[in-house]
Amino acid sequence: MDIEKQKSEMTDTIAKFIKYFGKILPDDIQKKLKELAEQEESPMAKLTYDTMFKNQELARDLDRPSCQDTGVIQFFAKVGTKFPLIDHLEEIFTNAVLKATKEAPLRHNSVQTFDEYNTGTNVGYRTPSINYEIIPNSDEINLDIYMAGGGCTLPGKAMVLMPGEGYEGATKFILDQMTSYGLNACPPLLVGVGIATSVETAAVLSKKALMRPLGSHNPNPKAAMMEEELEKSINAIGLGPQGFSGANSVMGVHIENAARHPSTIGIAVNTGCWSHRRGNIIFHPDLSYEITSHKEVVL
Ligand code: SF4
Incomplete structure (x- = not known):
């Protein structure tokens, strides 16, 4: 050729x-949305998930985004x-x-x-x-x-922390962003976190984290533990589907990291929406x- x-x-x-x-949403997202829907008790949260599933059916049947x-x-x-x-x-x-x-x-x-x-x-x-x-x-x-x-890009943020702020500072940065802007991104969210030296190195990693399949974990056990803890903490905000409140806020939290300069902690967050x-x-x-x-x- x-x-x-x-x-x-x-x-x-x-x-x-x-x-x-x-x-058509990726297989992992479809599976996770079904799992999260089953965990909801409130009529509003259930109805919202049903509407999302109906949306998926119609997109397929009518051949529309x-x-x-x-x-x-x-x-x-x-x-x-x-x-x-x-x-x-x-x-x-x-x-x-x-x-x-x-x-x-x-x-x-x-x-x-x-x-x-x-x-x-x-x-x-x-x-x-x-x-x-x-x-x-x-x-x-x-x-x-x-x-x-646009909505799921909106909560994106990057900054460089003083090294003394440590992983506690990084956690606060992410939770502040989720409590203020998470709602705008059509939850349940996929939260991507980048930890590196500078804003741009952390930001690129935070977006790459959104490309990882759901259910995957950072290979470093400490980073994987932070993924789990962040998932629990962001779920505790109770955003629920589309922010109408509910049992969960996220589909997952993925961290990607790189070695950093000893004097800085570059941290960034990016979000994907339910329609990831x-x-x-x-x-x-x-x-x-x-x-x-x-x-x-x-x-
Ligand atoms: S579902 Fe995602 S892409 Fe669509 S409006 Fe909500 S945040 Fe934006």
């Missing part, structure tokens, strides 16, 4: 996948240095967003900063955002694609692919 045909094939596959997961806010599309790519289309990825991702926006259709969510106009295509200066990790000696690409909605639309797709060098986030998908 010549290079143009390969580019077009990969673009089409990604566009179809974006259209698909804009309607499951939330009107289809977000800004973000790509997190683990790229093998030997993946054949490595030189063309930005063009492929951008064209896939253009195509999915027209065909799904997706809401237009890209406003050019300073010039303040909506491009009407979901593509703009440095958008879609792309984060690359290079994987040596691999010929595959492992791609997490995410629709970052992300998809994982792995392309092989011949462009055959596996989708790990949605088992029943046929593109």
Whole structure:
């Protein structure tokens, strides 16, 4: 296959996948929402979960996005240095967003900063955002694609703490953010936390934490314990589904960490909403692919 045909094939596959997961939530999120719904006692919380499940049914039946806010599309790519289309990825991702926006259709969510106009295509200066990790000696690409909605982006915050503030300070930072802005993000939330040196290193990790499948834990036992404690604490706020109060506030808390400068603790938080639309797709060098986030998908 010549290079143009390969580019077009990969673009089409990604566009179809974006259209698909804009309607159908990933398997882990669907499973968790059902589990959380069963734990609710209050009629309002039960009704809210029922409405979410009805929403999912209608999105599938009517072939429409499951939330009107289809977000800004973000790509997190683990790229093998030997993946054949490595030189063309930005063009492929951008064209896939253009195509999915027209065909799904997706809401237009890209406003050019300073010039303040909506491009009407979901593509703009440095958008879609792309984060690359290079994987040596691999010929595959492992791609997490995410629709970052406005409401669930709103609680995002990063700062640098004095080292003496320790993990207690980090916990306070996260809980302050959840008690003030968690409500805006259509709970139950997936809470991503990044702990590193500076605001940008922590912030990127906090968003990557939202790409991890539910039920996964940080490999460091102390960090995994903090995930568990934070989950209990944020649940104790009792936000419930859509903030109408209830037994739980979160689907999970994921922490990603990096070694830090001894004089700083960079901390960041990012949230995903109940409609956490992300998809994982792995392309092989011949462009055959596996989708790990949605088992029943046929593109
Ligand atoms: S927070 Fe999520 S569910 Fe709520 S409006 Fe935004 S994208 Fe939709």
